[in-house]
Structure formats: structure tokens, C-alpha cells
Amino acid sequence: MTDYNFAYLDEQTKRMIRRAILKGLAIPGYQVPFASREMPMPYGWGTGGVQVSAAVLMPEDTFKVIDQGADDTTNAVSIRRFFQKTAGVAVTEATAKASVIQTRHRIPEEDLREDQILVYQVPIPEPLRFLEPSEVETRKMHSLEEYGLMHVKLYEDISQHGAIATAYAYPVKVEGRYVMDPSPIPKFDNPKLEMAAIQLFGAGREQRIYAVPPYSKVVSLDFEDFPFEASKADHPCDLCGATDSYLDELIVDDDGGRLFMCSDTDYCQGRRAAGHVGAQGVPIEEDAA
Amino acid sequence: MIQVENLSKSFTLHNQGGTVIPVMEGAAFDVAAGECVGLIGASGAGKSTLMRMLYGNYLAASGHVRIGGVDVATAEPREILALRRETLGYVSQFLRVVPRVSTLDVVAEPLLRTGHALDAAQARARELLARLNIPERLWGLSPTTFSGGEQQRVNIARGFAYDYPALLLDEPTASLDATNREVVLTLIEDAKARGAAIVGIFHDEAARDRVCDRVIDAAAFTPGMAA
Amino acid sequence: MTPLLQVEGVAKFYGARVGCTDVSFDLYPGEVMGIVGESGSGKSTLLNCLAGHLTPDAGAVRFDTKTDGLRDTVTMREPERRMLGRTDWAFVHQHARDGLRMNVSAGGNVGERLMAVGARHYGSIRDTATDWLGRVEINADRIDDRPTAFSGGMQQRLQIARNLVTGPRLVFMDEPTGGLDVSVQARLLDLLRGLVREMGLSAIIVTHDLAVVRLLADRLMVMKDGHVVETGLTDQVLDDPQHAYTQLLVSSVLQV
Numbered sequence: 001m002t003d004y005n006f007a008y009l010d011e012q013t014k015r016m017i018r019r020a021i022l023k024g025l026a027i028p029g030y031q032v033p034f035a036s037r038e039m040p041m042p043y044g045w046g047t048g049g050v051q052v053s054a055a056v057l058m059p060e061d062t063f064k065v066i067d068q069g070a071d072d073t074t075n076a077v078s079i080r081r082f083f084q085k086t087a088g089v090a091v092t093e094a095t096a097k098a099s100v101i102q103t104r105h106r107i108p109e110e111d112l113r114e115d116q117i118l119v120y121q122v123p124i125p126e127p128l129r130f131l132e133p134s135e136v137e138t139r140k141m142h143s144l145e146e147y148g149l150m151h152v153k154l155y156e157d158i159s160q161h162g163a164i165a166t167a168y169a170y171p172v173k174v175e176g177r178y179v180m181d182p183s184p185i186p187k188f189d190n191p192k193l194e195m196a197a198i199q200l201f202g203a204g205r206e207q208r209i210y211a212v213p214p215y216s217k218v219v220s221l222d223f224e225d226f227p228f229e230a231s232k233a234d235h236p237c238d239l240c241g242a243t244d245s246y247l248d249e250l251i252v253d254d255d256g257g258r259l260f261m262c263s264d265t266d267y268c269q270g271r272r273a274a275g276h277v278g279a280q281g282v283p284i285e286e287d288a289a
Numbered sequence: 290m291i292q293v294e295n296l297s298k299s300f301t302l303h304n305q306g307g308t309v310i311p312v313m314e315g316a317a318f319d320v321a322a323g324e325c326v327g328l329i330g331a332s333g334a335g336k337s338t339l340m341r342m343l344y345g346n347y348l349a350a351s352g353h354v355r356i357g358g359v360d361v362a363t364a365e366p367r368e369i370l371a372l373r374r375e376t377l378g379y380v381s382q383f384l385r386v387v388p389r390v391s392t393l394d395v396v397a398e399p400l401l402r403t404g405h406a407l408d409a410a411q412a413r414a415r416e417l418l419a420r421l422n423i424p425e426r427l428w429g430l431s432p433t434t435f436s437g438g439e440q441q442r443v444n445i446a447r448g449f450a451y452d453y454p455a456l457l458l459d460e461p462t463a464s465l466d467a468t469n470r471e472v473v474l475t476l477i478e479d480a481k482a483r484g485a486a487i488v489g490i491f492h493d494e495a496a497r498d499r500v501c502d503r504v505i506d507a508a509a510f511t512p513g514m515a516a
Numbered sequence: 517m518t519p520l521l522q523v524e525g526v527a528k529f530y531g532a533r534v535g536c537t538d539v540s541f542d543l544y545p546g547e548v549m550g551i552v553g554e555s556g557s558g559k560s561t562l563l564n565c566l567a568g569h570l571t572p573d574a575g576a577v578r579f580d581t582k583t584d585g586l587r588d589t590v591t592m593r594e595p596e597r598r599m600l601g602r603t604d605w606a607f608v609h610q611h612a613r614d615g616l617r618m619n620v621s622a623g624g625n626v627g628e629r630l631m632a633v634g635a636r637h638y639g640s641i642r643d644t645a646t647d648w649l650g651r652v653e654i655n656a657d658r659i660d661d662r663p664t665a666f667s668g669g670m671q672q673r674l675q676i677a678r679n680l681v682t683g684p685r686l687v688f689m690d691e692p693t694g695g696l697d698v699s700v701q702a703r704l705l706d707l708l709r710g711l712v713r714e715m716g717l718s719a720i721i722v723t724h725d726l727a728v729v730r731l732l733a734d735r736l737m738v739m740k741d742g743h744v745v746e747t748g749l750t751d752q753v754l755d756d757p758q759h760a761y762t763q764l765l766v767s768s769v770l771q772v
Binding site for chain 2: 544547702703705706709713730731734735747748749751752755756758759760763764767
């Protein structure tokens with residue numbers, strides 16, 4: 001063990017954050033203000049998500065961190081090591097083995113279960129901020145359910161691009177009441193927001209926590225004549241051949257050669273381990289995984 | 290149709306030491322439907338003041354002006370507005386319109402305000418403008434740029450577009466040539482024939498003699514000027 | 517006939533200073549009332565009290581709601597008042613940028629009130645917006661431009677379209693022609709008069725411009741130091757003013 005209190009934060013702070021989380025779960029989609037602490041990392045690196053994770057982690061938990069779907073980016077590795085060091089919890093890259101998953105900008109491809117918690121890192125929690133700069137006014141709009149402005153943003157999209165061009169942070173309405181920013185996940189992930197796991201959202205700089213309880217109704221906003229579409233690149237994964245996963249596009253040489261691969265590295269790895277091979281992929285050996 | 294009873298008026302000039310100028314006292318007369326009454330009297334006798342009081346433009350100090358069941362001297366603004374819209378027309382010497390509105394629309398407006406269809410209202414406006422010899426090429430322009438005589442005729446067309454049961458005419462034939470004067474006098478005779486009660490100021494004595502059934506000397510109501 | 521708006525004993529104080537006090541009047545459907553007075557006379561304070569932007573310290577502002585008849589908007593719950601603010605009421609600000617979203621296209625500005633009351637069909641929202649831009653004489657091909665690219669007069673017309681699109685019954689206007697060129701003012705006045713007549717609107721217009729009220733308002737209320745000093749038919753108040761202050765006001769206007 002280390003000299004840190006379990007999961008870095010002191011117990012009083014964790015209690016305060018848990019109260020905010022409970023309130024958030026009781027009022028799905030409602031942004032609960034909380035006294036965000038200074039964390040030993042810069043804002044924008046997931047300080048909100050880290051505080052929420054710290055408040056929910058138990059010594060017996062298995063922790064996974066993904067950044068845009070990947071377990072091996074600097075950000076993901078740092079946060080994973082942070083809790084390894086301060087909480088001594090087990091860590092994993094396998095979605096199915098994790099009990100708490102902290103994520104930036106993605107929802108794992110694999111369906112989550114009731115015994116799992118998904119923690120999102122949120123940069124700007126206020127979906128109405130784009131058009132209404134006043135916090136006083138946006139709070140009033142939420143409390144009075146005045147959400148016409150949200151559609152103004154979608155209207156602007158269609159009038160300028162011929163379609164709803166919002167591709168990430170696509171606004172949703174939770175349980176028919178609060179309009180919520182699902183954090184900058186691609187809109188491909190929006191249908192997955194209706195899931196078995198608990199979803200918690202933490203915004204450190206903006207000092208807000210909100211939540212979506214398991215099996216909550218989460219509807220992506222749209223127009224009757226321009227319905228919501230969960231789009232992705234029209235291509236299978238070049239490594240594992242998956243046609244149902246969200247893809248990253250990589251430029252692989254100076255001639256504009258391209259490679260599409262699953263953004264969820266664990267999902268891709270799992271498929272390749274099971275013997276699936278994409279157009280540019282090579283079979284991997286069991287021991288190489 | 291029009292009943293004036295013990296009407297008086299004074300102006301208080303607050304910004305000139307509160308000077309009170311009495312201008313009318315005890316005015317009383319009736320005008321029946323189909324009748325035209327001419328107001329006479331020297332300049333300053335209060336003819337125009339009386340006309341403005343009949344229209345509700347000047348506030349009465351006391352007395353009554355009953356027109357079509359409304360006492361203009363005491364009515365609420367909205368009652369006077371309804372009266373002006375439905376019952377009481379006024380052809381003044383000055384045309385006051387929103388700039389930029391076409392002559393045709395200016396003339397048709399009293400009909401549109403009383404719920405007439407656009408087509409019918411514009412047809413009536415065209416007919417009147419043609420009768421009053423306003424060249425057709427001017428109909429689409431705002432009358433604010435017209436000559437005095439043309440503005441006067443547009444004003445008359447507007448005043449006669451809708452068949453008001455009561456009409457106030459302030460010098461309707463002034464500055465008109467013989468042809469247009471004849472048209473206006475015919476319009477007045479037509480209005481009388483359909484039963485309009487008319488009060489008018491005519492300096493043109495021949496016109497007055499032709500259309501007025503009787504005259505009233507406004508000097509009789511002027512304090513200190515009674516004949 | 518039920519008045520559309522019934523104002524009784526409205527007062528607003530800023531500490532010891534009087535904003536406006538003892539204001540009462542009835543406004544009937546289709547009536548346009550002007551409120552005139554110099555800067556600081558309390559006319560804007562009064563307008564904001566009537567429109568629910570300020571809470572009066574005393575008095576009642578009853579509005580003839582569609583469902584429940586006359587209701588005091590001062591004591592009404594805020595959600596209801598705000599709902600009136602985007603359905604039955606409209607507010608035209610002196611500065612268009614206070615009444616428009618400058619970072620949203622003209623079409624989005626006009627469509628916002630429709631979407632706020634539940635419109636969810638892009639095509640029909642756009643058709644309605646196009647129609648309204650036409651009614652305020654803005655070319656349909658400007659629908660996707662932002663108001664920042666518009667002239668002052670166009671911005672003001674856009675603000676009017678944005679406000680009238682949901683067919684309000686009462687429009688509050690605060691110096692609607694202030695800051696515009698004379699020729700642009702005339703065009704706007706003509707437009708407003710036409711819309712008021714076609715839609716049977718009632719309106720309360722605050723201005724210090726007597727020419728504007730003469731052309732637009734049926735009735736006039738003259739304010740000085742927070743008090744109403746004179747009311748009446750517009751032409752009667754302007755041509756035969758009774759109160760010392762009104763006489764001074766009328767005689768101060770430059771004749772053209």
C-alpha cells in the first residue's frame with residue numbers, strides 16, 4: 001500500500017461526491033453541482049471522471065480506462081496507473097472483466113452488465129451552452145423544460161449542411177425530462193446509452209456530476225423529417241473485419257493509403273483472437289495477444 | 290344623427306402663466322340624417338374648433354356631442370375609435386398618412402378597416418380616384434409627394450370611400466378647379482341622398498348654398514363675440 | 517367586452533426612487549397604445565413590469581389568457597408567465613441584438629419560437645420562416661445568413677418576424693424605430709401598421725418620438741417622473757394637450 005488515502009481523495013470528499021452521484025441518479029440527466037477538487041493532473045485530462053471513479057471504486061474492483069476506445073494512450077495509461085498506485089485496485093484492458101470503466105469519448109462495443117459502472121469524462125456538461133452563454137438562463141431553461149433552443153442548433157445544422165451534422169456530443173433527452181450532453185461520444189454510440197450498467201458523468205472544471213440509471217430511456221433529439229441516425233464510416237474493420245463497430249481512420253503512408261480499424265481496441269483484439277481477420281489484417285497468435 | 294348640447298371649450302396655456310382662453314360656450318344644434326349644415330362665421334369664430342370637438346380631436350370642457358349613440362365629449366378612446374371607424378368620417382384640409390403607402394391603399398383603408406374585401410375596397414378606391422381626376426400613374430405612389438390640390442382630392446376620395454352615416458367636411462372644395470369642385474359637390478349630394486348627416490365648413494358660398502340645408506353661425510357660441 | 521390587459525395600480529421603486537407608480541389602464545383587443553415621456557420618465561420600467569421582465573412592487577397586471585380568462589401575471593407561476601412570453605406575448609427591443617440570436621441564422625431566429633412550442637418538422641418550420649421573412653420584406657435567399665450580415669433596419673424587421681411568428685395577441689415594443697434612419701423608420705412603421713391590422717394585434721409602444729405614436733397608436737399615455745400625467749386618444753392628446761408637461765412636450769417637437 002501507499003501513503004495515499006484509498007483512491008487519493010479523502011473520505012469526506014468522496015462522501016460529498018457520492019451524495020452528488022446519488023442525487024444525479026435520482027434525477028436522471030440533471031446536472032448536480034459539486035465541489036470539484038484540484039487533482040494532480042491538468043483540467044481536460046479527465047479530472048471530473050477521476051473524481052467520480054475515486055468515489056465509486058472499492059478495493060475489490062477491477063478498473064479499466066479507455067481514451068477514444070483505446071486502452072494504451074498516454075491519458076488512459078496515466079489514469080489507470082494513478083488508481084493502481086493510489087487505490088491498489090486490479091486493472092484490466094478487457095471490458096468484460098472490468099467492474100468500473102472510465103472513458104473518454106466512447107462507449108465500449110461490448111454490451112455492459114448490471115454489475116458494471118461506466119464513468120465518463122466530460123468537458124462541457126451544458127448542452128445549451130452553445131447558444132445560450134448565461135448559466136442563470138440555461139438553469140432556468142432546464143428547470144422549466146424550455147428546450148426549443150436545442151432544436152435551433154439542429155435546425156442550424158440542417159440549414160447549413162443539409163443534414164444534422166452534429167457527429168459527437170449529440171444531445172439526448174433522458175427519461176422524457178432533462179436534455180443532456182452525453183459527453184463527446186460519437187453519435188454512433190447514442191443508442192448504447194440505454195444500457196444495463198450505471199452511467200456517471202463527471203466534469204471537473206465545470207464542477208458538475210450527472211447520471212443515467214440502468215435501463216433509462218435515452219432519446220436522441222431530431223426532427224420528424226430528419227430523424228436521428230447513428231452513423232459510422234461505411235467500411236468494415238481492416239484488422240478484424242467487424243461491420244458493427246465504430247471505426248478510426250488512419251492514414252498509413254505518404255500516398256494517402258488508408259486503414260479503418262475499430263476504435264475499441266479491446267473489442268478488435270478480442271475478435272482477432274477469436275480468428276476474425278480483416279482485409280489488411282494478419283492472424284495473430286494466441287501468445288502475441 | 291348629430292346632437293350638440295351646451296358644448297363649451299377653453300384652452301389653458303400652462304406654459305404661458307396658466308392663461309385660460311375660453312373659445313366656446315353653450316354651443317347647441319342638431320343635424321338630422323340626410324341633412325347638411327354649414328358652419329359660418331368670421332375667421333377665429335371657432336368653426337374649426339367646433340369641428341374638431343365633434344370628431345373628438347379636441348376635448349370638450351362641458352356639454353355633450355352625441356353621434357350615433359356615442360357621447361364624444363365623455364366617451365372612452367376605444368368608443369371614439371369605433372365611432373370614427375364605423376360611423377363618423379372626417380375630411381380635413383390636411384392629409385396625414387404613413388409615408389410610403391400607395392395612394393390606392395390610402396383611399397381603400399377605411400373600407401379595409403371596416404372589414405370589406407381587398408378587391409372590393411380597391412375597386413371603390415379606383416373609381417373615386419378616377420372620378421376625382423387623379424392620373425392613374427400616381428395611384429401606386431405615396432400621396433405625400435403630391436401637390437396640394439392632389440392631396441386634397443386624395444383626402445376627399447378617402448373620406449367618401451366608406452359610406453359613413455355622419456360626415457364632417459372642412460373646406461372640401463377649397464383649391465379645386467371647376468371640374469373637380471363639381472365632382473365633390475355631387476359626392477356630397479349623393480351622401481345626403483343616402484341619409485348621411487353632414488356638417489361642413491365652406492368658404493365657397495355658391496357651394497354652401499347648393500348643398501347646405503341651413504347654416505349655423507359659430508360666432509353665436511364664441512364668448513364675447515355673440516352677434 | 518373583456519379587456520386583453522387590465523393594469524391596476526402598478527408601481528415599481530428603485531430604493532427610494534420612483535420607477536413608476538399608480539399606473540392603471542385597460543387595453544382592449546386590437547388597440548395600440550403609445551407610452552411617451554422623456555428619458556427617465558418611467559416608461560421603460562412600466563413596459564418591463566407589464567411584460568413580466570420586472571416584478572412590480574405593487575399592483576396587478578391581468579391578461580386575458582386563452583384558457584382561464586383574466587389572470588394576474590404578477591402572481592402567476594414563472595413557467596406560465598414565460599410560456600405567455602413565447603406564445604401570446606411578443607417583445608420587440610429597441611436594439612435588435614437584444615432580441616435576436618446573433619450567432620443563429622435568420623431562419624433559426626424565426627423558427628426558435630415555433631420549436632419552443634413544439635414544432636418538430638424541419639420542412640414546415642423552414643416554410644413558415646420563409647413566409648415570415650417575406651412578410652417583413654427580407655428576401656428568401658437571406659434565410660441562412662446571420663443577422664450580423666444584416667443592416668439595422670433588416671435586423672429590426674427580422675426581430676419583428678421572430679416575435680410575430682407564433683401569432684401573439686399582445687406585442688410590447690420598446691422604441692422600435694429608435695436608432696434607425698428616417699426612411700427606414702417609415703418603412704418599418706408601415707409594416708407594423710399593416711401587421712397590426714391584419715393580425716388584429718394589440719400593442720403597447722414605448723417611444724419618445726411623437727410622430728411614431730401619431731402614426732401607430734390609437735391611444736396615448738404621457739408619463740413624467742414615474743407618474744401618468746395624461747391619457748386619451750392619440751390625436752386628442754397631441755392636438756389638445758391638457759397637462760402642462762404634455763403641452764411642453766408637444767410644443768418642443770420640431771416641425772418639418
